[in-house]
Amino acid sequence: MTNTRPTSMIRIALVTAILSIAAQDGTRDFAKLKGAVRIDGSSTVYPITEAVVEEFSKIAKKVNVTVGISGTGGGFKRFCVGETAISNASRPITPSEVALAATSNIEFIEIPIAFDALSVVVHPKNDWVKSITIAQLKAIYSAGGGKSWKDIDPSWPDRAITAYSPGTDSGTFDYFKDAVLGKEGKARADMSVSEDDNVLVLGVSGDRDAIGFFGLAYFEENKDKLRAVPVIGSSGVAVSPSAKTVHDETYPLSRPLFIYVNGKAAAKPEVAALVEFFLDQCDELVTEVGYIPLPSATLAKVHANWSAKRLGTQFVKDGKQIEGRFGDLFQ
Amino acid sequence: MAAGVISTSRRMLSNRVFLWSCLAATMIAILLLSVLMVSIAIEGWSSISWRFLDSFASRKPAQAGIKAPLLGSLWVCAICGLAAIPMGIGTAIYLEEFAKRSRLKRFIQLNISNLSGVPSIVYGILALAAFVRFFGLACADEPWTLGDPESLFFIQFPFGPSVLAGGLTLALVILPIMIIASQEAFRAVPPSLRQGALALGSTPWQVVRLVTLPAAMPTIMTGAILAMSRAIGEAAPLLVIGGFLLVFQTPTNLMSDFTVLPLQIFNWAGRPQADFHKLAAAAIIVQLVVLISFNSVAIIIRQKLQRPLQS
Structure with missing residues (x-):
């Protein structure tokens, strides 16, 4: 009895320490986040973003998230000059949009979120x-x-x-x-x-x-x-x-949907929290609003890319759009 | 004699035909309006509640509300009115009371008439460059700021898609209407009043301040009502300057992001679910109430101002 007590106390202390590290690492204190996140772009992606932002705003009350529906092209016009932090897109970014972003020194992270x-x-x-x-x-x-x-x-x-x-x-x-x-x-x-x-x-x-x-x-x-x-x-x-x-990409008329996150903005805690919340809640909310969630293998790659803050697009190379199946191209 | 009787009855007939066709024209307009109002009232009335006014947007129709667009509309229209009404009256005073007949005056006049016919979306494009982006002079993702972002007196340059930019955009849209209506009001003031005041030794500024402006004010207010009614219903130019749709905060200062009722109505009406169409109808009712209360303020001002001249 006297022997076991110190070990169990050490164990408890260890578990608490691990838990507290996990808490700091895995979950954020959403209520303490502040700031503004501007999102614009595709009206096709809008229902997903609307659902995610609605749920996010319930827990992160002080973060002012705004979402517009200028269309994929219109959204990129604003995103590529730095007016918005996140752009909704119903197609991958095009070479001319990549070039526009480069002239304004805008870097971005590409995140597929669902299929339409x-x-x-x-x-x-x-x-x-x-x-x-x-x-x-x-x-x-x-x-x-x-x-x-x-x-x-x-x-x-x-x-x-x-x-x-x-x-x-x-x-x-x-x-x-x-x-x-x-x-x-x-x-x-x-x-x-x-x-x-x-x-x-x-x-x-x-x-x-x-x-x-x-x-x-x-x-x-x-x-x-x-x-x-x-x-x-x-x-x-x-x-x-x-x-x-x-x-399985046998249906010929389906396409992936994306969000693009401004690289500089992704370093801000409120934007990072929103994107992580987006990825966590995505599957459930995507189904709820009538789209098709990503297969789990793709979702794992998306998570890995986000953690590594992988910049740039995988669909444009040397100023040209790459053709092919999304499942084969996306890494 | 007989010919005269026929011609009288024919004249009476044409009088009646004219009367009835005028009445018919009026009735068509009233009928269409009441069909619209009744159908919207039937569809939207059940959705109106305090919760609807006091909630933010939601993907679930039962939880969705119009807090953000309602307050956004009020902020934007207030800014628009504060900018456009004094500027419109000032321009009209200059053109009607001070400017001499010259090529410059004719040029300005021609431009104002043309501008009143320009589609509002064009003003949106102009405002996007001028107010939202400051012609690209400053970097959009690192604006120059002054003050605490959470205080009432926060300012940033460029303005971005803020309530201030939105209000100024709508001010551009209604400015030509405001100027033309005010000019008509000044023209309707009898010249004898001006000449009388000048003959008594008033300076031109005293004439404007004490005689013509008070006399013209009731008509100017009617013009302001029409102009503000147009401003509160505009969606296109605000969409161009990047007005957002989904906003979970009400404006706290001039730099806040915003959305307005017409944008929310446009979005809800375009959704597949029938429940959102009901919400769109309810939002239209709220917008009409806001519009009527704006107008009644202007009408009260008009009544107050009319009194001294009548006595």
Whole structure:
């Protein structure tokens, strides 16, 4: 008895010491943080950031976080001159944006946070489009594209196509253009365009001959009014949009979403705390707002990159955008 | 005789046709407005509560509120009014009471008329360069600051996307309207009043201060109401200067980040969930109430000022 007491006391002391080190190291005292963090960028990423910032603001009450929705390009314009600490992006940074950041001496950390999948949608009573190839989508949406469904596939009825699309300034359209129309492709002039995805939902759900596309989150919200068409990519297999098909990158129309953190700002405790909170809460909140979380292997790389404060982008090299699968490129 | 009777009845007929078409024109406007108001009231009324006014934004419609955009709108509009109304009246006084007929005056006049037709988003671009970035003279991530960031008197250069920059941006938007309305007010003051005062030995400044300005003030206030109504509804120029959408703090000084009601309404109305559309309608009701209370202050000022001239 007399023997064990000192050892157990030492043990307790040791455990307390370790715990207190862990507490200093692993968790921050959010309530004591102060300052302002400005975020701007993609409206596609906004719902995720909104959820994270809302939860962050509950525990770090003195940190004034503000979020804007200037679009990916608009957000980078401000980020690359140092006006914002974090930029939301629905695509990797481009070579010209990297160059702009370099002229303003802005360094940044690139952090993928989730996947977004475009869903191609038709009216639920459309019984002819069982699946669609990228080439067929291109034939529908290209300038001077098919006027009738029969023009796209001879087995489809001879009915006029009404094409719906998100606004041509949106990151969603940018992505669709890259993935479907090609870099030089031009979109047809007679499609119905709206910045408001809700208008697209209304349009397609009210017209049997309509086709449209937008983020998977919007489709999930309106499952009862629309039908998502399985898409045939280079693999030749029709794939429906889902978490599984997005993760293994078999669904052809999915893309990673990013946040970019200003290197100088990342050294500030309030910004670092927000980014770490972002990474910790990301999975749960991403699912809640309708996007698809990163696979655990990718998330581990993201954590490692953040701890090492790895600067720069992995998608631009020697002033050129690198092409390829996100899963292969991102290290 | 017979011809005269026919022509009278025809004249009466055309009189009635004119009367009814004018009434119809009025009714169409009123009908559209009331359809809009009633539909918004039905959709949004249930969402209005003290909690709605006193909460910050949220991704959950049941917890979302408009504290930040409401106070942001009040700050920005107050700054806008303080900047644009005196400047507008001053410009009008110069142009109507002091400036001689010259090429310069005609040039200024032409410019003001043209500026009142410029889309507000263009002013946003101008303000982004001038107020938010100071034409790139200072580094955006290391602004030059004066005072404690948490105190009321904190100032930084460049202003950044702050309430001060936002208020000045809206002031630019409404300045031409304000100037033109004030000019009309001064023109409507009978020249005999001015001449009488001058004949009694008043200096031109005394004439303006004691005679023309008080006489013109009620009409100027009507112009100010219209101008401020425009300012409180603007979203585009504030979006351009980098007005934020999600803000979890109310402004504490002129350099605070802000959001405004039109931005919040625009965002909520564009979301897929129907519950957010209800919140957008509720925010529109709040915005209308704010607008009406702004206007009633101006109307009270107008009533107060009208009295001395009538007696």
